[in-house]
Amino acid sequence: MDERKRAALQVMERLEQAGFAAYLVGGCVRDELLGRQPQDYDVATEAHPYKVQEIFPRTVPTGLQHGTVTVVQQGIPVEVTTFRVEEGYEDRRRPSQVAFVSSLKLDLARRDFTVNAMARDRHGKLIDYFSGVQDLEAQVIRTVGEPLERFREDALRMLRAARFVAQFGFSLDDKAKRAIEQLKQESRFLSVERVVSELEKMWRMPTPSPGMGILFETGLIAALPPFYQWIDESKPAADRLERFDWVQDRIVRWSYLLSLCGTGEAVLESRLTQLKLANRDKEAIIDCLKLGSKWERQGEEEWKRLLYRFGILALKRAAQLAELLGRRQVDDPDEAKLEEWWQAMPVKQTQDLPITGTELIRHVGKKAGPWVGKTLAYLAEQAALQHIPNEREALLKEGCQIGAKYSQ
Numbered sequence: 001m002d003e004r005k006r007a008a009l010q011v012m013e014r015l016e017q018a019g020f021a022a023y024l025v026g027g028c029v030r031d032e033l034l035g036r037q038p039q040d041y042d043v044a045t046e047a048h049p050y051k052v053q054e055i056f057p058r059t060v061p062t063g064l065q066h067g068t069v070t071v072v073q074q075g076i077p078v079e080v081t082t083f084r085v086e087e088g089y090e091d092r093r094r095p096s097q098v099a100f101v102s103s104l105k106l107d108l109a110r111r112d113f114t115v116n117a118m119a120r121d122r123h124g125k126l127i128d129y130f131s132g133v134q135d136l137e138a139q140v141i142r143t144v145g146e147p148l149e150r151f152r153e154d155a156l157r158m159l160r161a162a163r164f165v166a167q168f169g170f171s172l173d174d175k176a177k178r179a180i181e182q183l184k185q186e187s188r189f190l191s192v193e194r195v196v197s198e199l200e201k202m203w204r205m206p207t208p209s210p211g212m213g214i215l216f217e218t219g220l221i222a223a224l225p226p227f228y229q230w231i232d233e234s235k236p237a238a239d240r241l242e243r244f245d246w247v248q249d250r251i252v253r254w255s256y257l258l259s260l261c262g263t264g265e266a267v268l269e270s271r272l273t274q275l276k277l278a279n280r281d282k283e284a285i286i287d288c289l290k291l292g293s294k295w296e297r298q299g300e301e302e303w304k305r306l307l308y309r310f311g312i313l314a315l316k317r318a319a320q321l322a323e324l325l326g327r328r329q330v331d332d333p334d335e336a337k338l339e340e341w342w343q344a345m346p347v348k349q350t351q352d353l354p355i356t357g358t359e360l361i362r363h364v365g366k367k368a369g370p371w372v373g374k375t376l377a378y379l380a381e382q383a384a385l386q387h388i389p390n391e392r393e394a395l396l397k398e399g400c401q402i403g404a405k406y407s408q
């Protein structure tokens with residue numbers, strides 16, 4: 001048995017010994033029924049958080065305001081959440097409050113989708129008040145009860161619906177879909193981080209296109225922060241959503257989505273900043289869009305120059321984006337060709353040169369200065385493109401001429 005599951009079951013047993021009901025809930029029950037490996041095993045209990053802290057010697061108050069305490073059971077963290085319902089969600093600008101309740105049924109009733117609203121007791125008995133199993137079998141994402149209510153409690157659930165559609169290849173219940181169309185503007189108050197984190201989960205799926213389909217068909221995409229600032233709902237950007245499934249790389253998927261949102265070079269940086277992506281991702285997306293959206297036929301020499309300047313990963317990603325954007329021609333180099341050129345390149349960066357700056361300074365006979373770096377960069381590119389051999393003598397000879405020029 002998975003050691004995280006064993007730890008969760010031990011925590012449940014201890015809670016029961018102390019007189020409190022406890023169950024496995026949410027994603028783990030769903031995933032096991034689907035024959036998938038759960039991400040984590042969450043426990044729900046009737047014990048109040050302070051009781052949980054009292055019962056277990058090692059706990060971390062990871063989300064006390066939501067009733068969540070992490071119990072460290074033999075070194076393994078187990079999230080234990082007290083039965084609760086959301087409250088006070090009328091004002092979307094204020095985070096919702098929670099109220100603790102005494103029954104599992106009430107706790108499950110406030111959950112988002114029927115497939116996420118099942119529980120299992122310590123002995124393996126399934127508790128399914130809202131026909132989650134039936135919906136798993138019918139492969140449909142349906143809210144627990146009234147979709148308008150569930151989505152008002154937390155607008156992120158509209159995006160989660162799209163994500164689960166992508167994750168399981170299920171369809172979305174019609175009533176839920178209509179509720180998204182009606183309530184999508186409520187998602188404007190979500191934080192960018194929560195939106196981006198759901199999209200990232202979508203990018204981990206082999207086929208995100210059904211989920212992207214929901215986002216574009218319902219117009220939800222144009223209401224999500226920060227997208228609502230960029231796209232006009234009257235112009236749904238995508239009739240090409242199935243193309244999201246052609247590639248697996250999240251950088252290419254981000255780049256394609258940005259390009260469907262009409263992101264030109266002038267606004268690219270500011271949009272990436274609004275998305276709050278990590279700098280490394282930002283740079284990779286900038287390169288991908290720069291190379292992929294201007295992908296054009298060129299000679300071998302020029303491809304190799306781009307390879308040297310941007311690196312193999314950026315070129316492969318750009319080739320994929322160019323394919324999605326319909327810019328690739330049949331005789332453009334494919335990924336195998338790019339890889340072959342890259343492998344054959346004797347120098348891939350300045351540091352690969354067999355000469356150093358100190359040697360160059362000695363040979364040129366000038367004082368150190370910015371010219372040294374410039375000369376080495378020039379020599380490296382020339383050697384990469386095999387215009388000069390990657391050998392000390394030849395490089396120092398060429399370096400003397402160029403160095404003398406750059407140091408003037």
Ligand SMILES: Nc1ccn([C@@H]2O[C@H](COP(=O)(O)OP(=O)(O)OP(=O)(O)O)[C@@H](O)[C@H]2O)c(=O)n1
Binds near residue numbers: 025039111112160
């Ligand atoms: N906005 C939300 C988020 C979560 N949940 C409930 O909390 C559980 C755990 O949420 P989370 O860990 O975010 O998602 P999982 O369903 O576990 O899915 P995954 O692990 O695949 O992200 C969900 O199953 C669901 O019952 C909810 O009702 N509404």
